[in-house]
Structure formats: C-alpha cells, structure tokens
Amino acid sequence: MGEVVLHPASDLISDSEIPAIMGQIRPQWQSKGLIERVRRLLPVDPSSACQRLLNAAVQDLREKVQIAGIDIAAEVATAHKLPPINRGDRGAEDIENYSTAKLIDLSYRMGLLSRPEWRKMTRAYDIRRDLEHEDAEYEAGIEDCIYIFKTCVDAVLSRDPITLIHVSEVKQIVQASGPVAWDPDLLTDYEHAPDTRQLEILKFLLSMALNDSEPELVRGNCYTLIAEISPCTRDGVRVDLAKHQMDKIGRVPLTELQVRVAHAAGILPYFRKAQRTAFFRNQLETLEKIGHRWRANSSHGTALRQFPEFGGLAAVPADVRVQIVRWMTLCYLGEPGGYGTMGRNRKVFYSNSAAPLIEQMFKAGREVIRDDLSGLQDDRAVKRACSDGDVARRFQNLLDLVDV
Structure with a gap:
C-alpha cells in the first residue's frame, strides 16, 4: 500500500481554525460521506478539499431553496431576471439545473443569504474555479482554505433550512x-x-x-x-x-x-410631500385653534399624544415643522406666575399635560429641529415671553435638550 504524502502546509492547516470551523457544520451534514471525504483530503490535497466543501454548500443551498418553496423561488427568479423556474413538478428539476453562480444569486434574492454572505460565497466560488481550472499554476494556500471553509460553514452549512x-x-x-x-x-x-x-x-x-x-x-x-x-x-x-x-x-x-x-x-x-405638508398643516391648525396658553391645558394632551404616532417632528416637512415647533415652544414656556391662591408659589404657569410630551418630542427630533428652535430666539412672541427670567430659563431648558 502506498504511503500517504501530506501536503507541505498540513501542519499549518491542522493548527489553524479550520478544524474548529468544521465542528460547526450542523449534524445533518456531519454524518454525510462528502464531509468525511473533505476531512480526509484536507491534510493531503487542500485544493480538492476546498472544492468539495463548496460543492456541499451549493448542494445544501439547492435543498434549502426547495424547502423554502418552489413557488417563491419562481417569483424571485422572474422578478430578478434569473433563469426561469416552473411552479409545477418541473420546478425541482429547474433548481437542480441551476448553475452555481445563479444559485448563489437566487439564494440571496430569496433571503437565504445576506448581501455580505452573497458576496463572500461568490468570491469563494471564484476561488474554487481557480483551483479547478488552474491546478498546474495555482494551489490552495492556507488563506484560501480558511476563507472557503469559514464562508461555506458560517453562511450555509451551519444553518438550518428556513421555511418561508x-x-x-x-x-x-x-x-x-x-x-x-x-x-x-x-x-x-x-x-x-x-x-x-x-x-x-x-x-x-x-x-x-x-x-x-x-x-x-x-x-x-x-x-x-x-x-x-x-x-x-x-x-x-x-x-x-x-x-x-x-x-x-x-x-x-x-x-x-x-x-x-x-x-x-x-x-x-x-409619500408625496404635498400630501404630507397638507396633513401636518391641518394638525397645526388644530393646535392653533386650541391655543398654546396654559389655560387650554385640558386639550393639549389629546392633541399632542398623536404626534409620535404620526412620526414625530422628524416626519413633518420643514416649512410646516418650524411653525409647529414655534407653537410647542410657546406652549412649553408658559407665562409668569406667582399669583392666585393655587399659583402663589408657582413662578411659571405652563401646561402640565403638554410640557412632558413636548420634551419627549423635542428630544426625539433634536437632530432636525435644532436650527428651528435656535431660530426662535429672534421670534417676537418668544422674546416677549422670555422677558421674564423664570420663563427664559424654560426656553434655555429646551435649547439644552436639543443640543445634547
């Protein structure tokens, strides 16, 4: 019996991460003869081992495409101008006849591979073709083996099939x-x-x-x-x-x-900007009818709670947004207090129901409303409200909130 000649890089391969990568292959494939042949070939012929492992990954993808559904595979193939797949009994045969490159594309379009995994599998296939057609000039190095093994196992052979x-x-x-x-x-x-x-x-x-x-x-x-x-x-x-x-x-x-x-x-x-603008302009009109004075406190909560469900301030087109930010700012600021039986110890009268909602919306939309709010420092109504020191501190609170 002839002596088995080990590949010069066999020690490097055995000491690399490849044995650990092989251990990640799911049990269904671990028990198949093809994987065992890969293990035996790896120390003596890394190029052939790489080719066979990619063959296993490709066959696994064919099976996963069929498990996911021939009907959806046919839809995806049509949508992305891939080779046609019949929806009937011939569908499985069509998938079996898919070239490796097109099968990788189909798997990506069906969601069986992510975009980075699709790119890596495509590159692994290119390496395999180099090994297959240029044996005299090109042999698999340790870097090729690691790339092909890690890609095929991580993206395909370690994962269970997906039922769409x-x-x-x-x-x-x-x-x-x-x-x-x-x-x-x-x-x-x-x-x-x-x-x-x-x-x-x-x-x-x-x-x-x-x-x-x-x-x-x-x-x-x-x-x-x-x-x-x-x-x-x-x-x-x-x-x-x-x-x-x-x-x-x-x-x-x-x-x-x-x-x-x-x-x-x-x-x-x-959605069309004109329609979005008209919608939020109607929301602004509703707020203006209610008014931003603190005495309308009971109506503020109902009107403002809807805004996050509409996408918050980030969803409002800019020309309407600045007006809504102005209304909310004036509502938040309130007016000088310190009078009345209940308000004697309250320095600013403001809407209790509106203030926390406005803080939440300003914080969530701070990236888009920062300039809107800063520009209000020159607004006549805001400047008039901020002539009171306690009210001015509330405006500064808003500026700090969006500058975080």
Whole structure:
C-alpha cells in the first residue's frame, strides 16, 4: 500500500481554525460521506478539499431553496431576471439545473443569504474555479482554505433550512381572539423572506388595518404587527409598498389613520410631500385653534399624544415643522406666575399635560429641529415671553435638550 504524502502546509492547516470551523457544520451534514471525504483530503490535497466543501454548500443551498418553496423561488427568479423556474413538478428539476453562480444569486434574492454572505460565497466560488481550472499554476494556500471553509460553514452549512412565512399564517395570527402574539421564529422567517413575500405580507396587513369593515381587534392586531416587523423590512420593500399605497390613496388628503399606519410601516417619508405638508398643516391648525396658553391645558394632551404616532417632528416637512415647533415652544414656556391662591408659589404657569410630551418630542427630533428652535430666539412672541427670567430659563431648558 502506498504511503500517504501530506501536503507541505498540513501542519499549518491542522493548527489553524479550520478544524474548529468544521465542528460547526450542523449534524445533518456531519454524518454525510462528502464531509468525511473533505476531512480526509484536507491534510493531503487542500485544493480538492476546498472544492468539495463548496460543492456541499451549493448542494445544501439547492435543498434549502426547495424547502423554502418552489413557488417563491419562481417569483424571485422572474422578478430578478434569473433563469426561469416552473411552479409545477418541473420546478425541482429547474433548481437542480441551476448553475452555481445563479444559485448563489437566487439564494440571496430569496433571503437565504445576506448581501455580505452573497458576496463572500461568490468570491469563494471564484476561488474554487481557480483551483479547478488552474491546478498546474495555482494551489490552495492556507488563506484560501480558511476563507472557503469559514464562508461555506458560517453562511450555509451551519444553518438550518428556513421555511418561508406565508400570508395565511399571518392571517391566522391577526384574526386570533385576542391581542396579537408574534412568535419570534415567525419574525425570523419574515426577516429572511424575499422582497416579494415581505411585500405580499405588508400589503395584506395594511389593507386590513385600513379597512373600516374589519373588527377593531383585527385592525389593532394588524397595526401592532406592522410596527413589530417594520425593523426587519428591507428598504426596497418599503419603496414598493409606498408606491402601492400612493396608487390606492390617489391625491386626496391623507387621513390620520393612513398616516399612523404608514409611519408604523416605515413608508411615510416616501409619500408625496404635498400630501404630507397638507396633513401636518391641518394638525397645526388644530393646535392653533386650541391655543398654546396654559389655560387650554385640558386639550393639549389629546392633541399632542398623536404626534409620535404620526412620526414625530422628524416626519413633518420643514416649512410646516418650524411653525409647529414655534407653537410647542410657546406652549412649553408658559407665562409668569406667582399669583392666585393655587399659583402663589408657582413662578411659571405652563401646561402640565403638554410640557412632558413636548420634551419627549423635542428630544426625539433634536437632530432636525435644532436650527428651528435656535431660530426662535429672534421670534417676537418668544422674546416677549422670555422677558421674564423664570420663563427664559424654560426656553434655555429646551435649547439644552436639543443640543445634547
């Protein structure tokens, strides 16, 4: 029997992080012969070991695409101009015939790989092609092995397959006989769902949340769920959803419910500026009718509590925002006190219900309102109010709040 000749870099390989990386491969693949062959080849032929490990990762991706759903794979392939995939029995065959490069692209578009993982897998495939076609000129070095092994294991072979969430599952959740209870696993499934599936789910939730004929509980559940999944929604999906909603709304004025739901979904900034301006101008008119004097204290809370649900001051177009900031500032400042049975020991009379809400909104929107507030130092009404030292200190409190 011939003696096994170890590769010159075998000691480096055995001392590297590769053995630990191999231990991260999930049990389903650890037991397969292909991985065992990789272990045996690594000390004697690192190039072949790298090729076989990437082959294992590619086969794993093919299986994961089918588990995720041939229907969604077909949608994604069409949307991103990849080789077509049939929705019927031939779909599995189409996926098996996908080239490695296109399969990596498909996996990324389906959400099975993140963008950084897609780029790394593409680079790993390029290295494998170098090893495959240039054996006489190029052999795998320790750096190639580590890159391919770490990429294939971290991005693919260590991870369980993902079952993509369906709209029917979301429908069951929001129609349950009680407040919505979102399963963290479903949130993970939504996060990894491709753009087409995320968009499909959000269209359903928005239509239910805005439908007056639906029970209040269901609409509330939809609103809650929209807000909960919003951080996991990709920007491209937001843009497409905003276009969809704008087409449905047309050019009529926005309602408070539409703005509240749009903000929860993260699509309000994509709405037409003219409509957003008109909406917040109406909110300003409501505030001005109430008045900023402290005697209107009982009405301030109701009017101001809605603003965070509308996106806060950051959502207000600049030309209207400066006027709203002015109203809130005057409301917060109040007027000199020190008189009356109840106010003798109170140096400034101001709206108790409005002040904490204004502080919260100014703090949350400080990046966008800093110049607006600073500019009010020259406003006639503000200067008149600040002629009293105690009131002036309240204005300084606001300036300090946005300068943090």
